[in-house]
Amino acid sequence: MIRSVRRYARIYGRLVAASVRSQWQYRASFALYSASQLVATLAEFGAIWALFARFGSLPGWRLPEVAVLYGISNVAFALAEAGARGFDVFPGMVRTGDFDRLLLRPLPTAFQLAAHEVQIMRVGRLVQGSAILAWGCMGLGIEWDATRVSLVGLCVVGGACIFAGLFVLQATLAFWTIESLEVVNIVTYGGNQMAQYPLTIYRPWFRLFFTVAVPLAAINTVPMAALLSRPELSGLPAPLTWLAPCVGGPFLAACLLVWKLGERRYASTGS
Amino acid sequence: MRPYLAVLRTRCRLLLQYRAAAAAGLATQVAWGFLRLMILEAFYRAGGPAPMTLSQVSAYVWLGQAFLAMFPWNVDADVRDQVRTGSVAYELARPIDLYSLWFARALAMRTAPTLLRSVPLLTAALLLFGMPGPASAASLMWFAASMLLALLLACALTVILTASALWTISGDGASRLLAAVALSLSGNIAPLALLPDWLGRAVVLLPFSGIVDLPFRLYSGNIPPENAWLVLLHQSLWTVALVALGRGMVNRGMRRLTVMGG
Amino acid sequence: MAQIEVRGLRKSFRVPLRSSGPFGALMDLVHRRTRTVEALKGITFEIEAGQIVGCIGPNGAGKSTAIKIIAGIMNPDGGEATVLGRTPWADRKAHVRHIGVVFGQRTQLWWDLPVIDSFALLREIYDLPRRDYDETLADVVERFHLAEVLDSPVRQLSLGLRMRCDLAAALLHRPSILFLDEPTIGLDAVSKLALREAIRDWSTERGVTVLLTTHDMDDIERLCRRVLLIADGSLLLDGAVDDLRRMSSARRTLMIDLAADVADVDLEGAELVRREGDRLWLEYDPEQVATHELIARAAAACPIRDLTVADRPIEEVVAQVYRDTP
Structure with missing residues (x-):
């Protein structure tokens, strides 16, 4: 068991390193792409800032609090995007038959796709998200201790798992159809956009969807209840609010199970 | 004119084929519309004076979703590949003006998906999602005229994005950067009127507002019909300027390319 | 035991049929019609x-x-x-x-x-x-x-x-x-x-x-x-x-280079399949006419500079087999 975990970790490291070395040969493109991502995300947060400047507040929320949510969601999304990129290109691999190549290697396909290509150009969103997160954390005016810091870390990791799970689900759909995958962008890119603001501002049906079906509430209002000591935000017992982001783990695992089903279907239809 | 019309027609037919993808895109646009609207509504709940009413914002958001495909956010992939493989040099051997050809292609690329998406989306938004109608017949008329100019402006920008591929061999990094800047300053993320006044006033002067912000505000009457001529003037001047810029880029770029030997 | 053993391998695929017409794509969404294609109809072989x-x-x-x-x-x-x-x-x-x-x-x-x-x-x-x-x-x-x-x-x-x-x-x-x-x-x-x-x-x-x-x-x-x-x-x-x-046939090809221009060459038991200038290709079935017999007939019929006998190119054989299968 331990040996195979170490082996997988080593292979993952080597494949990622290989992917980075490949991309490094296209440095100019990488720089421009990162810059464009930086511009886009800066404008996004600029809009939040501008709306706060115009309207004074978002009912019940201050700018630094929204900045923390924005930062958590964006950093998590950037990590998931970097790590699950292989799933993003997967529909194309099915079409060209390149997926067969992965099946011919003695490793799980999901693992190979995760290590397939780690896009360093996603660094723009990562840097910007981290900066906003740090800025927001400093502006919260709360006592920072080890538990609170690790809660923020947990939110980032949990969020990355949820977004990665969604990318896996989107790719899994490609076993059935490759024509209407864009719909899933509603929960991936849309989920990221949604989680940049507190969940409480949305309509009830929308809140319910992002609590139950896609548990992004677990990196949004629920942990904020613990972080800001505002239990009314979650309606859950306090200890649970501290652990809420852990939901990301089981969510990702469930998505990988669905992936397995899709893979079995592929083996019987070949398309 | 004939060859450009033929290019336009065949490209449109090709793009109209992907109906399932269009349905998926429609659902996505609707969801995004709700999301954007809910966020802006939340800010309006804080009360306080705003230069746009919530109902004007609703019209703005749904129009933004309906005409998203018109925005120059990507390059003409076929032309980009031609440039990458060098086969674009063959285009010079044909008796057509390259800029006009690319412009016609851009027109098709911007028109077909926009038609496909905007009509059903606007219908649904007006009937089901509470999108308000135009402020008046005059507003609607000026809006329509302004959208036509917006389309030309969008195509002029698309050709500039595409032509940027003639300089960078590094893929489409440069055009992505340009598109990101354009999108940020167009009013697509938030209505420009809601920005702090000093910022909003500056950004509105740039060409990008002419594709999104200005026509949408004509529709809702946020810009009254008597001021519409200013919008049209803004769009026309920028279109002329960007066409001239694009033409220059294409000419210089192609000269550079042929000197280098493809 | 052979290294690869395959017995009665069968596989069929369902291929979606696309409807045409303005509402075709919509109809396909509601009701998918498919056609079954048998890719393998029971194949058996062994490889050592x-x-x-x-x-x-x-x-x-x-x-x-x-x-x-x-x-x-x-x-x-x-x-x-x-x-x-x-x-x-x-x-x-x-x-x-x-x-x-x-x-x-x-x-x-x-x-x-x-x-x-x-x-x-x-x-x-x-x-x-x-x-x-x-x-x-x-x-x-x-x-x-x-x-x-x-x-x-x-x-x-x-x-x-x-x-x-x-x-x-x-x-x-x-x-x-x-x-x-x-x-x-x-x-x-x-x-x-x-x-x-x-x-x-x-x-x-x-x-x-x-x-x-x-x-x-x-x-x-x-x-x-x-x-x-x-x-x-x-x-x-x-x-x-x-x-x-x-498998396809045992036919062979006789290629003749003529020494002088002859208008028409007609040999019993062989069929002229191609001609380029003074080069001729004739096909025949060795079961019906022996090769030496045919050569003798050719030598009698026309002046010959050179000749070759060849099996039918395998490409043509395979193409023939492909054509013959439905």
Whole structure:
């Protein structure tokens, strides 16, 4: 068991390193792409800032609090995007038959796709998200201790798992159809956009969807209840609010199970 | 004119084929519309004076979703590949003006998906999602005229994005950067009127507002019909300027390319 | 027990039918109509260790389905297959450790990295012991003449070199069975020869079984003693290359170069199939007219500068067989 975990970790490291070395040969493109991502995300947060400047507040929320949510969601999304990129290109691999190549290697396909290509150009969103997160954390005016810091870390990791799970689900759909995958962008890119603001501002049906079906509430209002000591935000017992982001783990695992089903279907239809 | 019309027609037919993808895109646009609207509504709940009413914002958001495909956010992939493989040099051997050809292609690329998406989306938004109608017949008329100019402006920008591929061999990094800047300053993320006044006033002067912000505000009457001529003037001047810029880029770029030997 | 045993392998696919007309796409969403295509209608064969077997057949006739099933990446609907004592699709990861696969159209190497880096990654993926890897690597590098290209990025290699590197990559984990899917497609004559030589040497010296699909009959004639002809989902032929020739007809071609211009040549028992200037091609059936007899008749009928007798080119034979299957 331990040996195979170490082996997988080593292979993952080597494949990622290989992917980075490949991309490094296209440095100019990488720089421009990162810059464009930086511009886009800066404008996004600029809009939040501008709306706060115009309207004074978002009912019940201050700018630094929204900045923390924005930062958590964006950093998590950037990590998931970097790590699950292989799933993003997967529909194309099915079409060209390149997926067969992965099946011919003695490793799980999901693992190979995760290590397939780690896009360093996603660094723009990562840097910007981290900066906003740090800025927001400093502006919260709360006592920072080890538990609170690790809660923020947990939110980032949990969020990355949820977004990665969604990318896996989107790719899994490609076993059935490759024509209407864009719909899933509603929960991936849309989920990221949604989680940049507190969940409480949305309509009830929308809140319910992002609590139950896609548990992004677990990196949004629920942990904020613990972080800001505002239990009314979650309606859950306090200890649970501290652990809420852990939901990301089981969510990702469930998505990988669905992936397995899709893979079995592929083996019987070949398309 | 004939060859450009033929290019336009065949490209449109090709793009109209992907109906399932269009349905998926429609659902996505609707969801995004709700999301954007809910966020802006939340800010309006804080009360306080705003230069746009919530109902004007609703019209703005749904129009933004309906005409998203018109925005120059990507390059003409076929032309980009031609440039990458060098086969674009063959285009010079044909008796057509390259800029006009690319412009016609851009027109098709911007028109077909926009038609496909905007009509059903606007219908649904007006009937089901509470999108308000135009402020008046005059507003609607000026809006329509302004959208036509917006389309030309969008195509002029698309050709500039595409032509940027003639300089960078590094893929489409440069055009992505340009598109990101354009999108940020167009009013697509938030209505420009809601920005702090000093910022909003500056950004509105740039060409990008002419594709999104200005026509949408004509529709809702946020810009009254008597001021519409200013919008049209803004769009026309920028279109002329960007066409001239694009033409220059294409000419210089192609000269550079042929000197280098493809 | 044979290394590859296939019994009554069946596989069919459901292909969606598209409706036409303005509402076609909409109708398809509501009610999907499909058509069943039988890709394999029950195929049975065995391959012993160390054989090189060619698999031919028209496009879409089922040969790639068969290969996919034996390689473990597709399940059949019915029938059995045992490869190296295992059912390929039952435990994909265990199975693929012992097979190597080369696709002529696609590389498995990392496009932007030096060849040696790709090899090193494969060592990790297959979890190969250092000593085994070093030994195999030294062997393939020497045999396939790769020493100079190891440090070049794959994208800079010529197709011929790249195919040799791809072949080497598929051999690093010392598979017992090698599957080659159109390995020589697009190669120039010299590269083809080099690749064939590499395949043959490796197979004979290491006892590796090779199953290759190809449309190039030269591959078959130079490499394979045995041919599987799959057409329309069935195994039409399992035998030697000569059996393939005999299959369509035993007709032969007599090519004559005339010494002087003659308007018309008409020989009893032979059919004029082609004429270019003073060169004639005649087809005949040696069962009905003996070759020496025909030559004698020709010599009597017209002035001959030179003549050759040849079997019908195998390409034509195969084309004939493809045409004859529905």
